[in-house]
Amino acid sequence: MEQTFQSAYQEEKRRLDATIAEIDRQLQRLRSIEVYTGHDFTEQVLEAGREEKRQALAKSLPAPYFGRLDFQGGKDLEPRPLYIGKIGVDHAEIGEQPMVIDWRAPIASVFYSFTGGDEPAAYEAPEGIIEGMVYLKRNLVIRQQILERVSDTFDRSSDQPAVSDEFLVYRLGENKDNKLRDIVSTIQAEQDKIIRAAKNTALIIQGVAGSGKTTVALHRLAYLLYQYKEQITAEKMIIFAPNHMFLDYISNVLPELGVADIQQSTFADWALQLLGIELPVADASETLAYWFESAGGMPEVTDEAPGRFKGSIAFMNMVRACVESMENASVPEADFIPWEGAVLSRDTILHWFHEEYKPYPLAKRKERVMARIHRWIEMELKKSPSATVLKERKKKASQREKSYASKWPKYEPLMLYKMMFKAAKMQAGWPEEVLKPIPGGIMKSTQKDLKQNIIREEDLPALLYMHYLLNDITGEQRFDHIVIDEAQDFSPFQVAVLDLFVKGHSFTILGDLSQGIHAYRGVHVWEEMSSLYAPDQTAYFALTRSYRSTMEIIEFANRILEKGVKSDLLAVPVFRSGNPVRLIAYGNKGQQRAQELRKGMQKLSAGEYRTVAILTRTLQDAQALYERLRPDMPELHLIDGAKKVYEGGLSILPVYLSKGLEFDAVIVADADEQHYGASAWDAKLLYVGCTRALHELWLMHEGPLPDFLQNMNEDIAVAGW
Template identity: 65%
Template sequence: MSENVQSAYREEQDKLDSVLEEIGTQLARLRAVPVYTGHDFTEQVLEAGREERRQRLSKSEPEPYFGRMDFEEDGKPAPAPLYIGKTGLDGRDPGSLPIVVDWRAPVASLFYSFTGGEERVEYEAPEGVIGGAVHLKRNIMVRKSELERVVDTYTRGGEEPAVSDEFLLYRLGENKDNRLRDIVSTIQAEQDKIIRAEKNKALIIQGVAGSGKTTVALHRLAFLLYQYKEQVSAEKMIIFAPNGMFLDYISGVLPELGVGDIQQRTFTDWASKLLGAEQMLADPSETLDFWFGESGGAAPGDDAPGRFKGSERFRAMLDAAASALEASGAPELEFSPWDGKTLPYETILHWYADEYKHYSASGRKERVLARIRRWIEMELKPVKPETLRKEYKKKAVQREKAYAKKWPDFSPLTLYKQIFGAAKDTRGVLPGEAFEGIPASVLKSTRKDLKEGRIREEDLPPLLYLHLLLNGIEGTERFDHIVIDEAQDFSPLQVSVLDRFVRGHSFTILGDLSQGIHAYKGVHAWEEMSGLFGADETSYHALTRSYRSTMEIIGFANTILTGGVPNAIEAVPVFRSGNKVRTIEFGAGEKESAEAAARAIRALWGREHKTVSLLTRTQDQAKALHEALLPEFPELNLIDGGMTQYEGGLSVLPLHLSKGLEFDAVVIADAGRNRYGDSEWDAKMLYVGCTRALHELWVLHGGETPAFLDRGGEWSEAGWPKI
């Protein structure tokens, strides 16, 4: 260790001791105050503030900060050292500089955006643009209140070159457990730009595999809560993720950042509950089994049920159907509560079409019927004698109930059934020719499902859209911000629906078109989503640098893209080298496949890897492989779509469920032509599987492989390794 490094280490050890002492002092003072449990509101607010500080200090004690930047502000005589942490730590004296600066504070943006050089730098603060010079940028690792690592990435006037990637590579080289972790200490400049982007825009983020887009989105939520604390609340934010297991995988990031109460759901769970349709949902495995079987064919076209039902052309049909139903809402009948008394149809229509036109269709119906009941009450008052009034009232109640039944059912499901011919349009509202654009196969299969009382995930967006058109939306149902993860698997209609649930188009929409393996329902180009917003309502960001995998794994995965996916965006790896990708032929047959998988596990599991996964094409193949390997590997976990927790360790799962997850080592169980064809869709599937690996990737195959799969070359080596 050089003298400069030793000096820096001693300096930081002294600083750490001082900060920990201050944290301990502040904690002791707060803990000495008795916890208030009374009913006085003012005291309750004060106690809540004290408890929040207790928790924040306790959380920061093991790792109070991770970086230091010496910044000389314009007009100041000398640079001031700024320590950056997950949470801020104020000094004891009012008006004094913070001991630790919150990573979300404006000045902390310099720590992420500055990459070297002696030019003047600036950052935006509430009081305006502040400029100055950076003298030192230092990464510091503190764990369990112990100083472990000090790395200077920039020293002004220093002769040694900046080593900005050294600390990043150190962190990337660590093994994974069963949870995604925060990246506060290693946020890169391009990621920080997205995190700090303005709130009221739909951000569309195209991020290659391993670019950290999910983690960036979670950090963006924490930033928005800090930056716009008076405008947004955690309870009014929601993250939509692909499945329950993925939600469990990312569940630790926000608490690590000191953020709680943000909703985390799948779109299916959220939408079906809102519609009250949970019991009608078909088993999604049927759809997955159909599309992820060994098709070897082309990716689904626009007439696939999910693509069609999520399209703008189908939305136009839904608009037309809802408009036709709403326009004919009031039945062309006068209302007579008893003989000799009549409420003209023209009056009822005026209430419906004019006085209540700003309400939803169902709201207008409710208000008209309520007004009719009030009209009946007013007309009954002058009726005498009492016996006659009671007789009229009894008749009025009966006739009002009969009249109400003549109004249309503004239920989205009823209208949806009529659109597909699964229920009769008894009022003749919907013109048949308006829906001639529905593909015959979609019409037939959907009609059958609806008649049998079943809906599929692809039906939820149009049903929810009809719900909004016919019933409107409650103010309490609106969100301050929505994150859509794996957004390439969402349809334009899904995003259109969600846009009505969020204020100011405040979205973080992230995904990777090269991982669009759910092409039967998702978008094929980001323009399908950006076109939903005005030019000033959206912004596009591309993250092309991959931080997950080694150069060898990314290089191998890129050969799959260049060979099988036209115009694909290749990932640019960080300079982190590892072993070459292993491409291993095991012969032919299920027995040989299982034996090869077992041999791979023996070589990889129990060494330095904490998480190892076997990836198959289908759930049935995963189940068969699990049964074959379980006697030798009882710790092997079988993962299916119904699981809500990822336990880490050794696992076998279908490839489509691995999206978003990371493993120290990945074994593609069989990449042969018996499982994958030469289509773009097949290439994307194998690309997803290969890019799950952080440190080691083995590709097993039973002979011939797809044309795009490179079995040799610069990034791979054939055959079993010598161990």
């Protein structure tokens, strides 16, 4: 066995050395060509191609590939060794098989989809389906041109021709830094199906914690740019993430895959910029805190909760009806008289507005009508009998034109939205039968917010929809593809509005209903989103395998879902065992809480763990604990929602801000029934906290544990240090 391994290692080392030498030769040749800076278009195009090749070769040089697939397919008489990397590299000689095949190429899909056995493997090529046999599937770890690991996950010549998870477990066992990493070398078959799914589909992905759904979505963007490079551009793709820190956390993945210029934003930032509104949006954490504190816990969420109601398609229909009702009330009542003796009848203006310019949205229609009126004035002015009369009529017409324009409604979304929620809505011309279904509590609370210029995230879909109905959207504002992360916190109205801004329903919508801690405004079942589309416009995938945490942590978290949420969306762990989860009581009735938490963090960070976090119940708890611990732990970071950069190392943050992040080790502070009650929402919140841990999870508490943490098996959880 050792001799076989050494033989394989030496074979791969020779191949690597030869590949690096060839890449370096090509790179030096391209660098020796003087960079063209002239104005000849043809030469500019050639230079752009050379520069793209220089960058690709330079990026490939440290680690040209990560996998080998020996495949006999099509017209091949013998198996061909195919080396797969992040970036494809051709031989210098035209017609030669590529030295390195891009991981997004059709044949590379076999590397990810093949799961062993004697059956043929197949991939879809431009010329049709190609079938063949896999003889070897090999993973390689190359860092800075050094071959560190050779691992055969399948070998047909072996006595045990079965795919092994050994390499995957090895990669999952690595410690975390402050950035999310690409998974291109360990993409699994179920993930690859999502990555390579058709473009013009609203893809909905339910993924358990740690299933890699965010990373899969980012790899899907890179794949779409490769597969549809003639149809889409990176600049016309956007990722919506829950906060700026999460955007920073995922910021390295796309550049590592050779992709740049994809837009990244929060929904609120993008919406406010598009609307031209400079008012701040109330932070989601403020809304969460308000709900929790006002109700003494998470209240029961009904469809009449403000976020649920304003996020519904029913409310979307109300907004549309209100905007459409303005059509009949838009044209001022009287004829337009620029000066005595000249009359443009209201009937003529109504004809222009309702007939000739009907295809235009209201704001554009008003612009067209006012421009038509201006041209009519100019024609009438030409009939003036003298220069003196012309001058007098011009002055009077200018004043009356401005006065007439001011009598039209102002088509500004925020102003109209405020009018929707005015008590005297009939005076504003709104149809009472349309607005009557708005619950009284929502009417009053929104009136109060808008009077104080407070906008909440659930108000933004309505404002965007109003903007669309009044102005339409330009080609520059329309995306080729949209990714929505943590989509369980989005509303159907949000997605329906975004669908107006994307071509061909091209979405990747991903989330986890078990982590729906913003249930007061998010979806409760994925059908709320899939029902927005025809059956052939949407597809649903479930990722149930968790790659993040050890078996012990996943089994512990699953018990929380089973007992606290009554959910069957349970994670299936990869076989990677670690230490049991620890349930640790504070000493001396909690008076030593800060010291105990400091002790725990120091114990965990003293070893090989690079990222350790304390998760508190509220932001106030995190801030207070940070002030207590910081003097003795200057390297400690507070994550409070205002931060835009995740710095790694030692962190303190409230549990609701930890979604999407992961740490080598996690301490959940105050995991008792006082801080986490018996509601499903409390259980979801604790589930989020527990599933942030890769290798080690400790829960510290003062009083009794919540019911859903009682009676955990000793092989999953143990008491004490």
